[in-house]
Amino acid sequence: MSSSETTTAAARTTAGQGGAVRIEDVVHRYGRGRETVTAVGPVDLTVPAGEFVVLVGASGCGKSTLLRLIAGFEQPTHGSVRVSGAAPHPGSSAGVVFQTPRLFPWRTVRGNIDLALRYAGVDRVRWPEHRERLLARVGLEGTEKRRTWEISGGQQQRVAIARALAAERPLLLLDEPFAALDALTRERLQEDVRLVAAQTGRTTVFVTHSAEEAVFLGSRIVVLTKGPGTVALDLPIDLPRGDVDAEELRTSREFAELRARVAHAVKSAAAD
Numbered sequence: 001m002s003s004s005e006t007t008t009a010a011a012r013t014t015a016g017q018g019g020a021v022r023i024e025d026v027v028h029r030y031g032r033g034r035e036t037v038t039a040v041g042p043v044d045l046t047v048p049a050g051e052f053v054v055l056v057g058a059s060g061c062g063k064s065t066l067l068r069l070i071a072g073f074e075q076p077t078h079g080s081v082r083v084s085g086a087a088p089h090p091g092s093s094a095g096v097v098f099q100t101p102r103l104f105p106w107r108t109v110r111g112n113i114d115l116a117l118r119y120a121g122v123d124r125v126r127w128p129e130h131r132e133r134l135l136a137r138v139g140l141e142g143t144e145k146r147r148t149w150e151i152s153g154g155q156q157q158r159v160a161i162a163r164a165l166a167a168e169r170p171l172l173l174l175d176e177p178f179a180a181l182d183a184l185t186r187e188r189l190q191e192d193v194r195l196v197a198a199q200t201g202r203t204t205v206f207v208t209h210s211a212e213e214a215v216f217l218g219s220r221i222v223v224l225t226k227g228p229g230t231v232a233l234d235l236p237i238d239l240p241r242g243d244v245d246a247e248e249l250r251t252s253r254e255f256a257e258l259r260a261r262v263a264h265a266v267k268s269a270a271a272d
C-alpha cells in the first residue's frame with residue numbers, strides 16, 4: 001500500500017469514530033452588566049469528521065474563545081456546541097495544544113508523556129509501546145530522559161503535541177501553537193502537524209493569525225470578522241494532502257494565490 005493510500009485508510013478509520021464539531025447559533029459573552037464583552041457570534045459552523053479547519057482573524061476577534069467553547073472550557077452564552085454529537089467535556093472531548101507548551105518542568109519528556117497516557121486510561125504495561133510511537137510521530141526519539149528545560153522551545157511544543165495525541169481523542173484543537181517559535185522551527189512543526197493530522201485522520205481545529213500557516217495546514221479556512229467574531233469567509237483548500245513535498249507546495253503558484261486571497265480576506269474582515 002502506498003503512503004497516501006495508508007493515510008486515506010487511517011483517515012477513514014478515525015473519521016468513523018467521530019470528532020465532528022457542530023456549532024449552532026453560538027454567541028459568547030464575558031462579564032456582566034456594563035462590563036460585558038461579546039467575544040463571538042452569532043456563529044454557525046459544522047466541521048465534519050476528518051477535516052482540518054483553520055480559524056484565522058485579527059487579534060481579539062474571538063478565535064481562542066471559539067476554540068475554548070469547542071474544548072468545553074467555556075459554555076456558550078447562547079446556542080449550542082456539539083463534539084461527536086454530545087456536549088464537549090473539558091479534558092476528554094479533545095486533545096488540546098496551547099501557545100505555550102504547559103509541560104510539567106520537574107518531569108522528563110518521558111514523565112510528561114506517561115502522565116498523559118495515565119490520564120487517557122491507557123493500561124500501564126502498554127505505556128512504553130505508546131510512548132515510543134508518540135515520540136517517533138513528533139520526531140523526538142532519544143529525548144525521553146531529558147528534563148523539559150534541557151530541550152528547545154520547538155521540542156517542548158512537540159512534547160505538548162505528543163501529549164495531546166496520547167489521549168487518542170478524534171478531535172485535536174491547537175491554539176496558535178507555533179507563535180513563539182522561530183521561522184524555521186515553525187515551518188518544520190507545521191509540516192509535522194500536517195502529516196500527523198493526515199496520517200491519524202483526526203478532526204483538527206487550528207487557530208492562527210497567519211494566512212500562510214492557514215493555507216499550508218488547512219483543508220478548509222474560516223476567516224472571522226473583528227470582534228465579536230462571525231464567519232466572514234469559509235474557504236475549502238484543495239491543495240494536495242498526506243506525504244507531500246512541503247517546499248514544492250509552499251512555492252507553488254496555487255499556494256501563493258490562496259495565501260494572497262486569505263490575507264486579503266483577513267484584512268477586510270478586520271476593517272469592516
Ligand SMILES: Nc1ncnc2c1ncn2[C@@H]1O[C@H](COP(=O)(O)OP(=O)(O)OP(=O)(O)O)[C@@H](O)[C@H]1O
Nearest residue numbers: 030031037039058059060061062063064065066227
Ligand atoms: N476571560 C475573559 N474575560 C473577559 N474578556 C475576555 C476574556 N477572554 C477573552 N476576552 C475578550 O474576548 C474577545 C475575544 O478574545 P479572544 O482571546 O477569543 O480573541 P483572539 O482572536 O483569540 O485574540 P488573539 O489573536 O489576540 O489571541 C477580546 O475582546 C478579549 O479581550
